[in-house]
Amino acid sequence: MAAPSGMIPSSVDANCAICNAPPIPECPHEGERLTLALDHAMGRWAQLEAIRDWAVKHAKNNVISKFHQRRHSRYQRTLGFLQTLPCYGLYITYNGRPPITPQQLGEIQYHIRNANEAFQAGVNEDWRRSCMEYPAILDYFLGLVQIEFPADHEDVIRYPAFAGGGAPLVAEQRKVKSRRDSVTTEHRKKEKRRG
Numbered sequence: 001m002a003a004p005s006g007m008i009p010s011s012v013d014a015n016c017a018i019c020n021a022p023p024i025p026e027c028p029h030e031g032e033r034l035t036l037a038l039d040h041a042m043g044r045w046a047q048l049e050a051i052r053d054w055a056v057k058h059a060k061n062n063v064i065s066k067f068h069q070r071r072h073s074r075y076q077r078t079l080g081f082l083q084t085l086p087c088y089g090l091y092i093t094y095n096g097r098p099p100i101t102p103q104q105l106g107e108i109q110y111h112i113r114n115a116n117e118a119f120q121a122g123v124n125e126d127w128r129r130s131c132m133e134y135p136a137i138l139d140y141f142l143g144l145v146q147i148e149f150p151a152d153h154e155d156v157i158r159y160p161a162f163a164g165g166g167a168p169l170v171a172e173q174r175k176v177k178s179r180r181d182s183v184t185t186e187h188r189k190k191e192k193r194r195g
């Protein structure tokens, strides 16, 4: 409804801040600009970098240690197989020149060569398999990250320092913590309360 002439309507909507089009119909510019600004702010937000680094570090360690376990048990199985070969003990004892017939020697060399090739192929497969688990492992570690939001009634929200509201800026240094850090903090808080 238009205001009577000569009076100022108490609330009017502003035009688009970007293209100055009237507020209705709504154009997409402000939303787009906000999304862009948020993307840039997220890029500057050090916590995001910290989360990424933390998740990647733990995921890598996890993948590498699983790979080492798989390679180790594969090595044990391969060694176990070789030890079942006749003359393998002699072959080792005599440093690859055991006193056996050329035919026996040829046979054991053949098995060792095959076992080596199978071991290498198996290790490649172990590594590939370990790396394929990255998505699930990253999900797992990211799931351990805890994010805290201050409540709407807290002063940091009601009087943000950048707006000149006069409230002290008491933003927490670390709003994002790993679960372990968080547990430790909780523990300390409880201790303080008791003391």
Ligand SMILES: [Zn+2]
Binding pocket: 016, 017, 018, 019, 020, 021, 027, 028, 029, 030
């Ligand atoms: Zn616009």
